[in-house]
Amino acid sequence: MFTLREFYEADSIKDAYDILTKSKRNMVLGGNMFLKMSNKKLGVGIDLSNLHLNKININDRIISIGTSVTLSQLEENSFLQSYSGGVIKKMIETISSKQLRNMATVGASVYANYGFSDIVPVFLALNARVHLYNGGWMNLSDFINRRKTSGNRDILIEVEIPIEESFAYYTGVRATAGDFCILNLTLSRIKDEFKVVVGARPMKAIIAERTSEYITEHYDILTFDELVKNAGEILVNEVEFGTNMRASKEYRTYLSKGLLQKALKEVLNENIAYD
CATH class of the missing domain: 3.30.465.10 (Uridine Diphospho-n-acetylenolpyruvylglucosamine Reductase; domain 3)
Incomplete structure (x- = not known):
């Protein structure tokens, strides 16, 4: 459990920022769901509850x-x-x-x-x-x-x-329902431009730029199977995966192709009128 030297309720964003920047041990508090699992010793915990930022x-x-x-x-x-x-x-x-x-x-x-x-x-x-x-x-x-x-x-x-004319699909794999993702992938189609984002690699989320560009340029030219195969190969060569306690690099690499196939099927089958 983390500990605070002081709990402070800010009365403005400027007030909160001034306190935050006084010491690197000071921290803005959110829901504290992940922080409470740590043993950090903090200075001032800054609460934003009075600033009406919950809208x-x-x-x-x-x-x-x-x-x-x-x-x-x-x-x-x-x-x-x-x-x-x-x-x-x-x-x-x-x-x-x-x-x-x-x-x-x-x-x-x-x-x-x-x-x-x-x-x-x-x-x-x-x-x-x-x-x-x-x-x-x-x-x-x-x-x-x-x-x-x-x-x-x-x-x-x-x-x-x-707010844009768009359709997006999120998919991920977990060992159990309440666990963190082993890997997740989001595919969006905004007009006729596609974007692939991979998270829980386990590094921070990344936009797969080359994969996104390839899908955008070929989704209406290739067969679905060709698109999935080619885009999947680009994805695993473009995105770096790693190993942690939840999965190996090799397993995440294998999963990414399946998640991309699932996302492409959902997004390409969605009937949206594009101008």
Whole structure:
């Protein structure tokens, strides 16, 4: 169990940021689901509960998700239950238990960018951006690849997803229902551009750029079997897999082709009218 020297309820984002940057031992608190399994000794634990960042705002262009929104809020939002084939709701339903989803927050999941994350790959596939207090707006893909240092610590305010004509499919493999993924894969089709994102490699999620480009250029030319075979070979040569306590590098490499085949079947069979 982690310990705090002090618990602090921030009354503004600036207030929270000032406290955060005073010491590298200070930390913004989210749902604490992963943190509570650690033995970290922290300085000030900064609580954002009073800042009204637990809202999901939707207009005709964007979905804005506050950093304190819980996974259950995402799961239960009526618009997200159908947007892009309901991929966000379907992904969240696979994450552990309802009790955990009631506590885990979007901001903590995205900012920490854990390798086992299910959320980050789906958000990447949907072209998400993040809004940081000090760093401003940036693409999620740039944020997760940014080297974190004590000098660029920041506070995530919101995640923004553009509303586009899209369909996405998430799939993953777990040893048991409540466990972390051994491997997950998300495939999105936005207009006629495809994006493949692989997570739980076990390293952080990555966009398979060459695989995505190949599918985009050949999905309506090749037979399904040819597309699956060729794209699968590109995927395993492009994406680096690793070994940990859940699976070997070789097993993850083998799984990735099967997950891609499953995702392609779902996305290509979805009847969407494209302009």
